[in-house]
Amino acid sequence: MSRKFSISAGVETLFIGRNHIHLNETASTNNYAAEMLRQVGTPEGTVVTANYQSSGRGQRSNTWKSTPGENLLCTFILKPNWLLLKDQFLLNKAIALAVHDTAEAFCPGSFIRIKWPNDILLENKKLSGILVENAVHAGQIVSTLAGIGFNVNQENFEEGSGNPVSLKLELGATVDVKHVLATLSSFLEGWYLRLKSGKIDQIEEAFNYALWKRDEWQSWQSNDRIFEGKITGCDHQGKLILLDRSNQEFRFSHGEISLLPE
Amino acid sequence: MDIREIQDLIKFVAKSGVSEVSLETDDFKLTVKTEQASKAGRETIVYQVPSEAPAPVVQAAPAAVAAPAPIAEPASNTVTIKSPMIGTFYRSPGPDKALFVNVGDEVAPGKVICIIEAMKLFNEIECDVKGRIVKILVDDASPVEYDQPLFLVEPA
Numbered sequence: 346m347s348r349k350f351s352i353s354a355g356v357e358t359l360f361i362g363r364n365h366i367h368l369n370e371t372a373s374t375n376n377y378a379a380e381m382l383r384q385v386g387t388p389e390g391t392v393v394t395a396n397y398q399s400s401g402r403g404q405r406s407n408t409w410k411s412t413p414g415e416n417l418l419c420t421f422i423l424k425p426n427w428l429l430l431k432d433q434f435l436l437n438k439a440i441a442l443a444v445h446d447t448a449e450a451f452c453p454g455s456f457i458r459i460k461w462p463n464d465i466l467l468e469n470k471k472l473s474g475i476l477v478e479n480a481v482h483a484g485q486i487v488s489t490l491a492g493i494g495f496n497v498n499q500e501n502f503e504e505g506s507g508n509p510v511s512l513k514l515e516l517g518a519t520v521d522v523k524h525v526l527a528t529l530s531s532f533l534e535g536w537y538l539r540l541k542s543g544k545i546d547q548i549e550e551a552f553n554y555a556l557w558k559r560d561e562w563q564s565w566q567s568n569d570r571i572f573e574g575k576i577t578g579c580d581h582q583g584k585l586i587l588l589d590r591s592n593q594e595f596r597f598s599h600g601e602i603s604l605l606p607e
Numbered sequence: 608m609d610i611r612e613i614q615d616l617i618k619f620v621a622k623s624g625v626s627e628v629s630l631e632t633d634d635f636k637l638t639v640k641t642e643q644a645s646k647a648g649r650e651t652i653v654y655q656v657p658s659e660a661p662a663p664v665v666q667a668a669p670a671a672v673a674a675p676a677p678i679a680e681p682a683s684n685t686v687t688i689k690s691p692m693i694g695t696f697y698r699s700p701g702p703d704k705a706l707f708v709n710v711g712d713e714v715a716p717g718k719v720i721c722i723i724e725a726m727k728l729f730n731e732i733e734c735d736v737k738g739r740i741v742k743i744l745v746d747d748a749s750p751v752e753y754d755q756p757l758f759l760v761e762p763a
Contacts (some may be wrong), residue, residue, distance in 0.1 A: 347758045378638035395713075398656065430691055430692050430730070431692065433725075433728055433730075434725075434726055434728065437726070437727075437728055462726050462727045463727060476729070477727070477728045477729065478728075478730075478731060479729070479730045479731065480719075480730075480731050480733060481691060481723075481731060481733060482716075482717070482733040482735060484691040484734045486730075487733070509627050528629045582726070583725070583728075584726075598725075598726060599725075599726045599727050
């Protein structure tokens with residue numbers, strides 16, 4: 346396993362991404378970052394990237410597959426010990442917005458949205474996934490691992506890998522993965538510092554604005570109930586806010602509701 | 608000293624394993640503290656929390672005595688670890704992975720004992736007491752409320 350340690354050139358941020366560890370191959374960048382935190386106490390903003398993850402993880406049993414070197418596979422180490430546990434979804438919003446803005450910077454004019462709670466879609470196809478893992482001690486967040494898989498140059502995807510897309514498929518040109526990392530670091534720092542300085546309204550507003558299927562009537566299912574509803578936003582705790590045809594408001598946690606196929 | 612030299616110094620200090628380096632010349636003074644130093648500093652703060660934490664247990668114990676419930680464990684000398692948040696309780700990092708802890712296991716502050724997932728965000732809950740797990744009160748993959756008792760630990 347080759348390992349490089351560098352202060353990244355071309356990253357114009359204060360702390361996010363300035364300390365960069367690049368691995369040729371690792372099981373998962375989140376696992377590697379967690380182990381680094383345990384062993385050496387890595388500074389905030391450190392990013393771990395890999396050309397290839399042998400067991401890249403989505404949420405729990407889901408895996409994240411990527412062809413070596415073609416995509417951005419990274420984990421940012423954050424230490425939001427000022428953030429209350431009950432407010433943790435705000436950090437998810439900040440991370441999702443950073444990925445969203447990065448996609449928009451490379452594909453201006455394309456339709457880019459955040460699929461609640463934290464997938465990034467480009468023209469309704471999955472461009473990026475996020476896996477957030479917090480370490481919690483005595484009721485307080487000690488560290489956050491923001492794992493991001495971002496399809497950059499991959500053109501061929503395995504059967505059954507959902508409905509993926511990459512920047513290259515959208516743009517018809519190869520994109521420098523390092524450039525994507527630098528852009529993402531910069532946006533992440535911006536949103537993270539907004540969160541830290543209490544500019545919550547800006548985060549909520551931008552997140553709601555970027556929500557996929559917002560303000561569109563869709564068929565939804567929750568338990569046994571099937572109803573027509575439209576997304577109006579996502580609340581502080583991360584619950585999806587829906588309005589039904591009788592103008593009644595409902596809030597759902599992740600897993601409590603699904604969108605029925607059109 | 609230019610920015611490059613300062614960066615090199617930071618790298619050097621980070622790699623060397625020392626916690627703090629101070630450098631003083633005629634025209635400046637520079638102190639570089641590593642994460643270990645600030646982490647140690649934070650842990651002394653964190654350690655104040657366990658001194659508060661036993662308080663709810665003291666409250667819990669008389670309650671257990673008042674209601675003569677058939678509790679097998681001697682409730683008087685156990686510490687209850689409660690959920691810090693609403694979510695879904697998981698005993699392992701993934702469906703086919705080893706459990707974080709079992710009854711009888713020794714635990715210490717910093718040891719991950721469970722995951723609580725909420726809204727696709729995964730929270731690894733670290734133990735804040737040293738001792739032995741005597742009971743696990745919640746089944747894997749079930750919903751938990753804020754402050755719901757999760758584990759009973761016999762302090763060491």
